[in-house]
Amino acid sequence: MTLKGVKPFSFITMDVMLCYNVRTCINLKVNQNMHNTKHNQVKEAIQSWILEGKVAPRQKIKSENEMVEIFGVSRHTVRQAIGDLVHEGWLYREQGRGTFCSDRTLSDQKPNKLIGIITTYISDYIFPSIIRGAESYLNSKGYSILLASTNNNVKEEKACLQTILNKNIDGLIIEPTKSALYNENLNYYLGLEANNTPYVMINAYYPQLQSPSLTVNDEQGGHMAAEHLIHLGHRRIIGFFKTDDLQGLHRMQGFLRAHREHRVTIDPELIVPFNTEEKEEKPKEALRRILRMKSEKPTAVFCYNDEIALNILDVVREQQLKVPEDLSIVGYDDSHFAQASEVKLTSVKHPKMVMGETAAQVLIEAIQEKGREIEPVVFQPELIVRSSTRKIE
Amino acid sequence: MTLKGVKPFSFITMDVMLCYNVRTCINLKVNQNMHNTKHNQVKEAIQSWILEGKVAPRQKIKSENEMVEIFGVSRHTVRQAIGDLVHEGWLYREQGRGTFCSDRTLSDQKPNKLIGIITTYISDYIFPSIIRGAESYLNSKGYSILLASTNNNVKEEKACLQTILNKNIDGLIIEPTKSALYNENLNYYLGLEANNTPYVMINAYYPQLQSPSLTVNDEQGGHMAAEHLIHLGHRRIIGFFKTDDLQGLHRMQGFLRAHREHRVTIDPELIVPFNTEEKEEKPKEALRRILRMKSEKPTAVFCYNDEIALNILDVVREQQLKVPEDLSIVGYDDSHFAQASEVKLTSVKHPKMVMGETAAQVLIEAIQEKGREIEPVVFQPELIVRSSTRKIE
DNA sequence: CGGCTTCATATGTACGTACAACTTTTATTT
DNA sequence: AAATAAAAGTTGTACGTACATATGAAGCCG
Numbered sequence: 001m002t003l004k005g006v007k008p009f010s011f012i013t014m015d016v017m018l019c020y021n022v023r024t025c026i027n028l029k030v031n032q033n034m035h036n037t038k039h040n041q042v043k044e045a046i047q048s049w050i051l052e053g054k055v056a057p058r059q060k061i062k063s064e065n066e067m068v069e070i071f072g073v074s075r076h077t078v079r080q081a082i083g084d085l086v087h088e089g090w091l092y093r094e095q096g097r098g099t100f101c102s103d104r105t106l107s108d109q110k111p112n113k114l115i116g117i118i119t120t121y122i123s124d125y126i127f128p129s130i131i132r133g134a135e136s137y138l139n140s141k142g143y144s145i146l147l148a149s150t151n152n153n154v155k156e157e158k159a160c161l162q163t164i165l166n167k168n169i170d171g172l173i174i175e176p177t178k179s180a181l182y183n184e185n186l187n188y189y190l191g192l193e194a195n196n197t198p199y200v201m202i203n204a205y206y207p208q209l210q211s212p213s214l215t216v217n218d219e220q221g222g223h224m225a226a227e228h229l230i231h232l233g234h235r236r237i238i239g240f241f242k243t244d245d246l247q248g249l250h251r252m253q254g255f256l257r258a259h260r261e262h263r264v265t266i267d268p269e270l271i272v273p274f275n276t277e278e279k280e281e282k283p284k285e286a287l288r289r290i291l292r293m294k295s296e297k298p299t300a301v302f303c304y305n306d307e308i309a310l311n312i313l314d315v316v317r318e319q320q321l322k323v324p325e326d327l328s329i330v331g332y333d334d335s336h337f338a339q340a341s342e343v344k345l346t347s348v349k350h351p352k353m354v355m356g357e358t359a360a361q362v363l364i365e366a367i368q369e370k371g372r373e374i375e376p377v378v379f380q381p382e383l384i385v386r387s388s389t390r391k392i393e
Numbered sequence: 394m395t396l397k398g399v400k401p402f403s404f405i406t407m408d409v410m411l412c413y414n415v416r417t418c419i420n421l422k423v424n425q426n427m428h429n430t431k432h433n434q435v436k437e438a439i440q441s442w443i444l445e446g447k448v449a450p451r452q453k454i455k456s457e458n459e460m461v462e463i464f465g466v467s468r469h470t471v472r473q474a475i476g477d478l479v480h481e482g483w484l485y486r487e488q489g490r491g492t493f494c495s496d497r498t499l500s501d502q503k504p505n506k507l508i509g510i511i512t513t514y515i516s517d518y519i520f521p522s523i524i525r526g527a528e529s530y531l532n533s534k535g536y537s538i539l540l541a542s543t544n545n546n547v548k549e550e551k552a553c554l555q556t557i558l559n560k561n562i563d564g565l566i567i568e569p570t571k572s573a574l575y576n577e578n579l580n581y582y583l584g585l586e587a588n589n590t591p592y593v594m595i596n597a598y599y600p601q602l603q604s605p606s607l608t609v610n611d612e613q614g615g616h617m618a619a620e621h622l623i624h625l626g627h628r629r630i631i632g633f634f635k636t637d638d639l640q641g642l643h644r645m646q647g648f649l650r651a652h653r654e655h656r657v658t659i660d661p662e663l664i665v666p667f668n669t670e671e672k673e674e675k676p677k678e679a680l681r682r683i684l685r686m687k688s689e690k691p692t693a694v695f696c697y698n699d700e701i702a703l704n705i706l707d708v709v710r711e712q713q714l715k716v717p718e719d720l721s722i723v724g725y726d727d728s729h730f731a732q733a734s735e736v737k738l739t740s741v742k743h744p745k746m747v748m749g750e751t752a753a754q755v756l757i758e759a760i761q762e763k764g765r766e767i768e769p770v771v772f773q774p775e776l777i778v779r780s781s782t783r784k785i786e
Numbered sequence: 787c788g789g790c791t792t793c794a795t796a797t798g799t800a801c802g803t804a805c806a807a808c809t810t811t812t813a814t815t816t
Numbered sequence: 817a818a819a820t821a822a823a824a825g826t827t828g829t830a831c832g833t834a835c836a837t838a839t840g841a842a843g844c845c846g
Contacts, residue, residue: 037799063826074801079827087480095827096808114560117540122528123521123746132516135542139549144556147510147540149528156532163537167507310733317735340703340733342710353516430829456796467831472797488797489838 038073042081045071050090050101057103061091064099092368113143115363116164118174120152126333126352127175130202133356134173141364143170150177152245152276154184161188171363172199173356176206178244178276198366200359200374204246212374214359216350218247221381222254225302225330225348228383230262233392234300234328236270238290240283240312242304244275251332255302270298283308287315299328299392306331306338309345309388324390334384344386351379431466435474437555438464443483443494444558445580446587450496454484457492506536508756509557511567513545519726519745520568523595526749527566534757536563543570545638545669547577554581564756565592566749569599571637571669591759593752593767597639605767607752609743611640614774615647618695618723618741621776623655626785627693627721629663631683633676633705635697637668644725648695663691676701680708692720692785699724699731702738702781717783727777737779744772 049055062070067078082099085091093099115138119127135145146167148160157177164172165188172192177183189209192199198212205213229237239255242248252271259266269290274282283303290298303309309331313323321327323343331338334349351358358377366374442448455463460471475492478484486492508531512520528538539560541553550570557565558581565585570576582602585592591605598606622630632648635641645664652659662683667675676696683691696702702724706716714720716736724731727742744751751770759767 123525128516
């Protein structure tokens, strides 16, 4: 009874001899693992295929049943051998497809089943949805989540990156800080790549870095919102845009493009940029100022997001105006806020939970299949028309 | 044919059902890893012995044949489960002697600077504040955060506890699931204590377990809200209470006590209990029903939280009533929502970020000063009076 | 008592069968 | 030609058996 396909050893014949051999070896603490069990011989045979280059990484090896024939052993024994090699990282199995040689080029780190997530704000109104989407997917895959937030502050981002990268994570989902500006933490991302740790950026990306990202087509979102208002007959539309992240700039681009395409001239007075620190007061004051102006009154407002829209609504009430009769308003994000007020906001909707989930998904794929490129995903927004906008003459 | 020693699931009976269940779940990308294979159930059972402290390090666990009897599965299956756990470092085997629990304390003694946080909902409107409070404090102390959410579901809580406890955390902040009901995961908390890992509960606690907790005095909050309305002259006050967590029950208690103290009789028709699953529709329908009734109309409403209050506001508008002229409304939590609408809600405010921060603080103290008892903290709520309540005759 | 065997019990190896779950290929139908 | 169904191939789970090997305790005996 011999293991057919293997050269060096035969079974029973060597068995007795080797028993003594092994026993003496044990004292020397050498080759203790080299029991000449059948599954170990099969294991070594497979291993030699890999080492000798007979199978390349990602290439399918012989099926279990073929090996049963080749080695003349039971399937159980073959599975035992393969199982060991899978645990040791030589192979991976895919049900229904086969067993494959893994790419052990730079791996060799025990999987921690740990994913880092860095967001700008934890308590802001839409990020929890994104986190939740990622959380539910990752949890279902047995991964844990390491969470940190940067408060849209580059220094804090640096601190987050440092603490999280110390934890030997398998992957990272990050919403970059102030993406419109130059970021001094680029080195950390380059380090991630050098370390072969996959990462995805959500909501934004650094143009300098060609990093995989999931984004919403904000240019189109801004375009949709503006076009909606223009189609309703509005010609003087105020636009509030946050300009320290790319999302705001893109929304503004789309907003302007819609105006150009429909040959609506833009009054620069009506374009109000602001940054994170000014979000509470600047848009409100700008609106009051614009309403005081002698020139032709604006008839519509596009807001960077629903939160700003609600602030704007406060000013509208204070000025005794009515929505949508006197002023149409379009928000962005389609958050809880959009339906909280007496005026149900027309808003640009985009996937939130799904984005988190997708981020998690592509990340896990990149982890499981080392070396696989993460392809950028762009989500298309959708305009949800409610009662805050109306047609005018 | 059932896996005897394990409570929750039975095999073949569930097997076929779950096949389909799993298949549908896959589309939802949920729980894909939680195959309910027999060897996985056995594995989890053994793992829980360890986590719950039923077997100490270096102690022998039940033999394979005993487990065959206990679980009613084949030896092959038991070996598969044990094999996995050996690979993952939970157990080690010695031929002829038995299988033993490995001593994982010695191996990774180094402080991990890792704190687990388990909440019910991540995306719900006030929890992000709590998480953020904890996050900012912990980050400043150089700790990282491991996050998971239970969706207020006991089964998911179990899964969270298992994955997080695998990660060798230094401490745990947990918001318990459905605290008004009996919880089957108590063993895990006892295991934490046995393992000398400090933990704090927030928002709720299990009376059975004498666990350290941070809570809001919800009884007083309910009392304040009701007393405020009674002082304003209201005598028929509707109360919406969530009754599957302790917070809701406490708010109800305080609400009732205020009525008793001021000798205001309570119409049972006006007390509306609901649970998590019914929160969207039941309160709204109840209000419509009450307003249709022939009896004397109620003049005020107390809502379990601001989210419910906003739903109620929708019904109020639909019925063409005015707030506060026709109906006074008091909310709870003083969330963003309280100021989102045209009616600025009177609401019961409690510390949110501060609670998260305090939880983190006491936990870190308990970690640094081993053996120190964590003293329970009760936060006092505060009534923020806005324009949704008014005096009546 | 010390040393030996024997026996019960534990894990380790190896064989076998059957069916489930998944993927890919082929054949069939529309 | 495209959509659909069936078949074949592959890994995954689970049952069973048998015997090998290692340990520890009980019993035997010089």
